[in-house]
Amino acid sequence: MVDHRAKAGIRKTLMPDLKTYQHAALETLSEYFRECTRTNDPDTAFYTLTKQKFGQGIPYRPIKGMEGMPYVCVRVPTGGGKTVMACHAIGLATRELLHATRSFVLWLVPSNAIREQTIAALKDRQHFYRQALNSALGSITVLDIGEALYLSRPTLDTETVIIVSTLQAFRVEDTDGRKVYESNGALMEHFIGWPAEATQHLETLENGEIVYSLANVLRLRSPIVIVDEAHNARTELSFETLARFRPACVLEFTATPDTEHNPSNVLHTVSAAELKAEEMIKLPVQFHRRDNWQELLTDAIAARDQLEQAARLEQQTTGEYLRPIMLIQAQARRGPAPITVETVRETLINDHHIPAEQIKEATGENNELYDIPDIKTANCPVRFIITVQALREGWDCPFAYVLCSVAELRASTAVEQILGRVLRMPNAKRKGRPELNRAYAFATSSSFEETAKALKDALVDSGFNRLEVNDLIAVAPLPGDTPPMIGLWQPSATATLATVPDLSYLPPTTAGKVLFDREARTLTFTGPMTEDDRLVLASQMNTPADQAALENLYRQSRGFSISNPPQTLGNATRTPAEHGEAFAVPLLSIKQGELFEPFEDTHFREELWDLSEADAALSETEFESERHGGQAGLVDVNEQGKVVVNFLEDLRARQMALSLDRWTAGDLIHWLEFHIPHIDLETEDVGRFLQRMIRSLMDGRGLTLEFLVHNKIRLRAAAERKIDSDRKNAHQKAFSHLLLPDSTTPLVVTPDICFSYDPNAYPYNTLYRGAYKFNRHYYPHIGDLKGDGEEFECAQFIDQLPEVEFWVRNIERKPQHSFWIQTSTDRFFPDFVCKLKDERILVVEYKGADRWSNDDSKEKRDLGELWEARSHSRCLFVMPKGKDFPSIRQKIQGKREPRFYQDRESKSPNRTTGGLA
Numbered sequence: 001m002v003d004h005r006a007k008a009g010i011r012k013t014l015m016p017d018l019k020t021y022q023h024a025a026l027e028t029l030s031e032y033f034r035e036c037t038r039t040n041d042p043d044t045a046f047y048t049l050t051k052q053k054f055g056q057g058i059p060y061r062p063i064k065g066m067e068g069m070p071y072v073c074v075r076v077p078t079g080g081g082k083t084v085m086a087c088h089a090i091g092l093a094t095r096e097l098l099h100a101t102r103s104f105v106l107w108l109v110p111s112n113a114i115r116e117q118t119i120a121a122l123k124d125r126q127h128f129y130r131q132a133l134n135s136a137l138g139s140i141t142v143l144d145i146g147e148a149l150y151l152s153r154p155t156l157d158t159e160t161v162i163i164v165s166t167l168q169a170f171r172v173e174d175t176d177g178r179k180v181y182e183s184n185g186a187l188m189e190h191f192i193g194w195p196a197e198a199t200q201h202l203e204t205l206e207n208g209e210i211v212y213s214l215a216n217v218l219r220l221r222s223p224i225v226i227v228d229e230a231h232n233a234r235t236e237l238s239f240e241t242l243a244r245f246r247p248a249c250v251l252e253f254t255a256t257p258d259t260e261h262n263p264s265n266v267l268h269t270v271s272a273a274e275l276k277a278e279e280m281i282k283l284p285v286q287f288h289r290r291d292n293w294q295e296l297l298t299d300a301i302a303a304r305d306q307l308e309q310a311a312r313l314e315q316q317t318t319g320e321y322l323r324p325i326m327l328i329q330a331q332a333r334r335g336p337a338p339i340t341v342e343t344v345r346e347t348l349i350n351d352h353h354i355p356a357e358q359i360k361e362a363t364g365e366n367n368e369l370y371d372i373p374d375i376k377t378a379n380c381p382v383r384f385i386i387t388v389q390a391l392r393e394g395w396d397c398p399f400a401y402v403l404c405s406v407a408e409l410r411a412s413t414a415v416e417q418i419l420g421r422v423l424r425m426p427n428a429k430r431k432g433r434p435e436l437n438r439a440y441a442f443a444t445s446s447s448f449e450e451t452a453k454a455l456k457d458a459l460v461d462s463g464f465n466r467l468e469v470n471d472l473i474a475v476a477p478l479p480g481d482t483p484p485m486i487g488l489w490q491p492s493a494t495a496t497l498a499t500v501p502d503l504s505y506l507p508p509t510t511a512g513k514v515l516f517d518r519e520a521r522t523l524t525f526t527g528p529m530t531e532d533d534r535l536v537l538a539s540q541m542n543t544p545a546d547q548a549a550l551e552n553l554y555r556q557s558r559g560f561s562i563s564n565p566p567q568t569l570g571n572a573t574r575t576p577a578e579h580g581e582a583f584a585v586p587l588l589s590i591k592q593g594e595l596f597e598p599f600e601d602t603h604f605r606e607e608l609w610d611l612s613e614a615d616a617a618l619s620e621t622e623f624e625s626e627r628h629g630g631q632a633g634l635v636d637v638n639e640q641g642k643v644v645v646n647f648l649e650d651l652r653a654r655q656m657a658l659s660l661d662r663w664t665a666g667d668l669i670h671w672l673e674f675h676i677p678h679i680d681l682e683t684e685d686v687g688r689f690l691q692r693m694i695r696s697l698m699d700g701r702g703l704t705l706e707f708l709v710h711n712k713i714r715l716r717a718a719a720e721r722k723i724d725s726d727r728k729n730a731h732q733k734a735f736s737h738l739l740l741p742d743s744t745t746p747l748v749v750t751p752d753i754c755f756s757y758d759p760n761a762y763p764y765n766t767l768y769r770g771a772y773k774f775n776r777h778y779y780p781h782i783g784d785l786k787g788d789g790e791e792f793e794c795a796q797f798i799d800q801l802p803e804v805e806f807w808v809r810n811i812e813r814k815p816q817h818s819f820w821i822q823t824s825t826d827r828f829f830p831d832f833v834c835k836l837k838d839e840r841i842l843v844v845e846y847k848g849a850d851r852w853s854n855d856d857s858k859e860k861r862d863l864g865e866l867w868e869a870r871s872h873s874r875c876l877f878v879m880p881k882g883k884d885f886p887s888i889r890q891k892i893q894g895k896r897e898p899r900f901y902q903d904r905e906s907k908s909p910n911r912t913t914g915g916l917a
Helices: 020-039 042-054 082-097 112-123 128-137 153-158 175-181 185-191 214-221 236-243 272-277 293-318 341-352 416-420 448-461 531-538 544-557 647-658 665-675 683-700 705-710 712-738 790-799 855-870 886-892
Strands: 071-075 104-109 140-143 160-166 224-228 249-254 266-269 285-290 325-329 359-362 384-387 400-408 439-444 473-475 492-496 514-517 522-526 584-592 595-598 635-637 643-645 747-756 804-809 832-836 841-844 875-878
Touching: 020 042, 020 071, 020 082, 020 266, 020 272, 042 071, 042 266, 071 082, 082 112, 082 128, 082 160, 082 224, 082 249, 104 112, 104 214, 112 128, 112 140, 112 160, 128 140, 128 160, 153 185, 175 214, 185 214, 285 293, 293 325, 293 341, 293 400, 293 439, 341 359, 341 384, 492 544, 522 544, 531 544, 584 841, 584 855, 595 747, 665 683, 665 705, 665 712, 683 705, 683 712, 705 712, 747 855, 790 804, 790 832, 790 886, 841 886, 855 875, 875 886
Parallel strands: 071 249, 071 266, 104 160, 104 224, 140 160, 224 249, 285 439, 285 473, 325 384, 325 400, 359 384, 400 439, 841 875
Antiparallel strands: 492 522, 514 522, 584 595, 584 747, 635 643, 804 832, 832 841
16 A cells, blocks of 8 residues: 655745745745735734634734734744745735735844854855745845945835834934935935825924935835844834834834734634644753753763764764754853852863864854854864854754753743744755654753753743643753663663552663663653554553653653643553554546556646637736725725825835836736746747737727736736636636546545654644643644534534544645545545444544535535545545534444455555655
8 A cells, every 4th residue: 555645745836945844834824825815914814813713803003103004923933934935925915915016124133143154055055945935036136234325216116125124224323224214325216207196104304304314214114124133123113113114014023022012913823733743843952950060061962972983873874964962051150159150161182082073152142153164064173162142143054963951940031032943844844764753951050850841941941832742841850860861862761659669570672761760760762662562561560650750751761741740640541642653544546548546636637738728818807997095095084084095005006106117018018927836837828819809909998008008917917817717717628527427537446555653743734722621632642623613513523423443634725634535626634534343434624514514515526426436435535514523423434445445455554655656
């Protein structure tokens, strides 16, 4: 059997290098921009979209002084790739909100170090940040504040210009800030020749003359503002500073949105489960502590050395070079006998014989990392970096595996940012050796519980969900006389027993992993505990309390949560995923000759079609001849009787006024052809179609070329919809033909082509938080399920069915991690997938009574029933209408045909990886 879990990636033509969760976040942002355009109100758009996503609308909190301006936040944990998402977001905002082809951007960062790194990356044409910008915006110019003071108007008229700065640099008391607001003759050309409506909001001198300042250039052009993890950008003073530039929108990308003083409008949240499933981060964090900092340092060095040995073995297998680096957090020079950077360096050299060239200091006073061009090259000797706080911002190296803090850690603020430095996965790819998939934290502490809590709080401060962190910290306290090598690179787990067990009868394979301290009655197990290890150890546990402690030990050793420790050793206390049990579901497949492969959109989108006979005329409904709000914007009176202008309407009017292009009809056709995706069509055919469309608009409807050019973004959207409508009709015909039983390439369901759930990856977006405890879910956690409502009641009903062995809440739009069925337009991800005790598969798609009969539900129901029929009823599909949950039981108790699996060689699926050819 072939497993297509890893072969079900989404085809993303515009942003092919992004992770699934990044695409999902950016798609949410794009939907928000489109909703803003539709409603002309960012408040309504935010409430509508959050209600769709979360089931409950979230109140929108506008920025004071910019009430009509879109301001939203995307929350991404540390290591999630916020910056590349911000690069793509600029293109989305330019296209979907401004309806333009270029834009002016103000990119705010929290520190000068990050400013320098961001500018260097955005200016580098080979860097993927710059490539993300170029893919959507074409020509780009990146500037700092000093360079922006000499920005030319032709550059701003023809390119997307990005100014990267800290927000502090725009404050009047700052030297650079004063220059931003001062009149500057080099910028005079920017203010010549504009209509009055474009310049009426600019700052002027007492005599009414416009101030030729960079601030006024920003105000004139209404920049897109990117707030990249700028923690200090949420004060009232900061918002007042931003308001002076009249931004088109403010987009915040952060791990820690403000929830109290100036709350962020969180539009989309990425979970730790999504990052881990996409192999972006090292998790869990293996935590060790000691009272004595020198002993702790010895342990940490041993761990790093063992990780390097593992990295060399990994390189022999995969060719990937890794050199694990340890970050050592020293104390500042204050207090009695501080453990300073110098003290740590001397200890490394004198007591551990670490070569001096392997050690670098990275502090505010002396940052030796600046002298290293690329720390990841094989000829770089660095293995130890000593810091105090300098690495908290502006430094990133996925080779950093071990964090060792010689200071007492009892507050998350002491480790929040530096812990994030060891979380990123090298090359965003899971390694073959499991010890290289974890991060390691060593802390000097007299209180294990307080330090573990500080680490967990630090992860929350790094953007991880409070409910997730118990799974992200694998705790392993070390007794004072435990050999320092135990469990550092092979993850270890420790439990305290009530009695002393007799371990003399353990088989050698288990005894070699066990260390028991009789005085402290602590049992330490090295590495993941197998089922055989667990059973043989359970036979020596003398009390129920010891049995429960062993169960916790088992879960710890395998990286699972112990926040709700089970009370018995029965199988019911561990989920099938924790057991590593296979869960394979046959896909709807297509037979081509003697070969089978998953049925996907490529099978019917490959059918040839053209636009030669297509109707190119756009009706008034398809392309309106009057722009909403006109060129003067929408003027209204508020409740206080004050005359106000709709922000988005006014923004678009000013954008139109700023456009002075003079195009021919041929220029417009060429531009449309370039900006409308048509990889499945001949360029000449698209050109002729657009030619007919422009002629129809000008000759048939009397629209001027100037109007069409000014409205080219709307025209592009209308033309794209027109072409896409013909495309969908062609695809629908090809799709319908493939569903016929007599098709030359019939659709089948065979156990040889299956999707398999990964026991170690379940990338939900939000955790289930309801009071009801589910007993038969495949994974330890349940994702994307609310704690009430009919869908929850449907899950409850399934969980209580005696015929169900286990079930899973199928995550939507995660084709690498969820079961799906291809429709004529996209993939269908049913709500629940169940394995029955008689080996059959049951798929349940809940539908409210009000939606059960709509076209989308009909297509899904038809395809689900087709999937069932082609499986000879070994796979079952049911779509309950509203609360008709008994229909699920009726489906299970219906006809059974056990012949479907007779040719299976094994019930355990043979998993493979790789992309679909």
